[in-house]
Amino acid sequence: MAFTQDWFSKNIPVWERLFAPLKGRPNLQILEIGSFEGRSACWLLEHVLTGEGAGIDCVDTFMGSMENAAWGIDTTQLFERFKENTGPWEARVTAHVGASDAVLPKLTRVFDAVYVDGSHTAKDTLSDAVLAWRLLRIGGLLIFDDYGWNLYPDAELNPKPGINAFLHGFNGWFELVHIGYQVAIRKCAAYDATRKNRAPELK
Template identity: 40%
Template sequence: MTFQFCTDWFSSHIPLWKKYLNTFAHQPDVHMLEVGTFEGRAACWLLQHILTHPTSTLTCVDLFEMTIHKQAGMAGLLHALPPLFDLEQRFMHNITQTGSANRVNTVRGKSSETLRTLPLASYDMIYIDGSHKAHDVLCDAILSWELLKTEGILIFDDYELALSPDPLLNPRKGIDSFLDVFSGQFTILEKGWQIFLRKQSTKHTRSNGEV
């Protein structure tokens, strides 16, 4: 198989993904959601190593737009983009190379809108790697939390990323806000460049009769 990747921001995280997702590997009826898929590198890895059962699925949400703003924000991080970079076409090519395209649900649109259309408490793992703006990351996290099953894994990417001196344009403030407001509803498994959370049962979040 011949993949078409211009970047690799994922491979260094594979050891942690194996550590926390291997419990789902090769199991039936495992469903995962990726918010922000870009070229599909993480998606392809999931399809090849975790979501291998015929009844397991992956949903990928992305705008698939390489806007001038996004290209400017990623300046210096991309290895080399082709002059005419069709992000969605590249993503679809890579997914097809895995042989599992029939188990991928591709949702094109703004995550703030599309996440509201997905079934509640339906995903075993959700990976948030879309917009890097704090407000957008917080919005993605809040909406995704309702989609995640109890004991499911939520992964944030780019916690330590600082592309802008304005904290509102970086992920950290949005992630910290989520961790603060939803404190007690999860267990932090890892906290570094990526953050791994396990969603707790509601019975573990009750205090004085309240959730």
């Protein structure tokens, strides 16, 4: 395996709970926006996408994010590392090389879960969630990474304002499943004001 970073393992206890009902389900389809070296995708492939016909669509520029350079993270050969790491499950992986705002409008598949972990600016996180929503089946899970990420003093360079904008705008159309360092919601069939999410973070 050719991993140089691990931004994922801390999420495993929450993901084990979130994905328990989906584990091993035939034809399960997951969309990942932001795959980097494939660490989160490999966990899904090993532990969740094990049923007949299951697969993952991975969208990434494979050029890294703006914070990577500041941290001295090597993004050369990123796609090659992703392919090497996901190689054991090659038949279940569809890679889309490009910016999410260009790739997502072209996708036609319906997904059971979407993981938003691409560009971390608020505007891109909001855009990814809006574009992914139409691809998510009713009852499907939308998971945002890095709700608690606070790298930049300018709030709009962090994901949280984008995630909050989405949660406010789509309030009543989803059920809040988890809120912590990550946020997970389940898409509902129709608007229901009684279901509105009143988490303190969204006041």
